[in-house]
Amino acid sequence: MKKEFKYAYIQKQIIPSAYAVIPIQSKAVQYGLGVFTGIRGNWNPKTKNLYIFRLEDHYKRLVDASNITGLKFDYSYPEFKKIITNLIKKNRAKEDIYIRVTIYSASTQLTPRFENDDDDMAIYMISLQDYFNTNEGLNVGISSWRRIDDDMISTKAKITGGYSNSALAKTEALKNGYDEAIFLNRDGKVCEATGANIFGIKNGIIFTPPLSSNNLDGITRRSMIEIFKKEMRLEVREEEIDRSALYTFDELFLTGTAAKIAWIKAVDRRIIGNDKEGKITQKIRLFFSEITLGNIKKYQKWITKIY
Ligand SMILES: Cc1ncc(COP(=O)(O)O)c(C=O)c1O
Structure with a gap:
């Protein structure tokens, strides 16, 4: 059910998902320093198009999360939208998808603190129908x-x-x-x-x-x-x-x-x-x-x- 798509975005590039990895020393791994959002794209078989739900609201919540934590997120909305659109097109997604965007601390220094210079945005996509089996309740x-x-x-x-x-x-x-x-x-x-x-x-x-x-x-x-x-x-x-x-x-x-x-x-x-x-x-x-x-x-x- 959860097919991962071939390409992901990390360090300002679209690359094969298998290479989109971060070091074990990073604060994201060691201290869980990151903020994320999950976005849905819904495939409409009638219009043969993919529709992303409330993309700008997800962007705004990430901006808020950046202000709350101090994680750097300096993309404008048009830039963010372009990256998401390009990644979806590169993956040729024509099905229901779930897009995971994470702003994470790539810093490998020891101190558990935010506001590091090397914060980054990583994005991957999976195919996702229903998360819960809701037929039964x-x-x-x-x-x-x-x-x-x-x-x-x-x-x-x-x-x-x-x-x-x-x-x-x-x-x-x-x-x-x-x-x-x-x-x-x-x-x-x-x-x-x-x-x-x-x-x-x-x-x-x-x-x-x-x-x-x-x-x-x-x-x-x-x-x-x-x-x-x-x-x-x-x-x-x-x-x-x-x-x-x-x-x-x-x-x-x-x-x-x-x-x-x-x-x-x-x-x-x-x-x-x-x-x-x-x-x-x-x-x-x-x-x-x-x-x-x-x-x-x-x-x-x-x-x-x-x-
Ligand atoms: C703890 C928590 N509450 C609520 C939600 C639902 O939020 P949204 O409707 O923005 O996906 C999520 C999912 O993202 C969540 O992780």
Whole structure:
């Protein structure tokens, strides 16, 4: 399923992926000093074109991440877009893809600090259909690992080293027979999954944890909020969610670039709603899929056409 494409981008060049490597001494390897984003390209078989979803928003989140950490990212948006487009074309991608962009510390000096001179951007691509098997719905469990607080490691930048927190929770969840973990934050409130945001629906009202809950400002999350409000005319409440409230939602789902919109069947073995994908979840999932395929004119503002 996860075919890696032949070419990658590193040190300002497109080269064969096999040669796109970094030294073991680098701070990226030793201390996890890097920030990344994952971007989707969706292949539309009807129009025979590839559509990148919200590329400029991914760029802006990387700029923010650079400001937060001190990792150098001095590309303009047109330059960034050109590099991504050139890499996709070089790989002749004509399928659903996932593009991983990482700004990393290439420095091999010993001190664990940001603001080194030799920061670099590396990009690779894989073929990616669904990250979660969503036919059945997800069985999720509340993690015994709490989400990192934003004043420990920024949760607004996707910091590579910070994903150890996700890895601990995901490993525990899989060992316990779940598909995915849900983090609570230090205050005991619902935060997010290991690589996706969370939404609940109760009596037709949409709930999601606020950005102050140590979750990522997900681009899919933002898209959901806009579509729910403007398109479906539903009330959206960004407010703290208690653990026990999670068990009582009519519908629950995760959102993310890799995750897409994935419905949750059970939390801690308690069935959510009527054990099926909820109606509102299904409606937004289908509509969102059309948007990402470039089929909805009004939302072409979110799309970058490749060919
Ligand atoms: C921790 C975390 N939360 C949420 C998300 C979803 O964010 P986005 O919709 O921008 O992909 C991701 C995935 O990138 C993530 O890693």
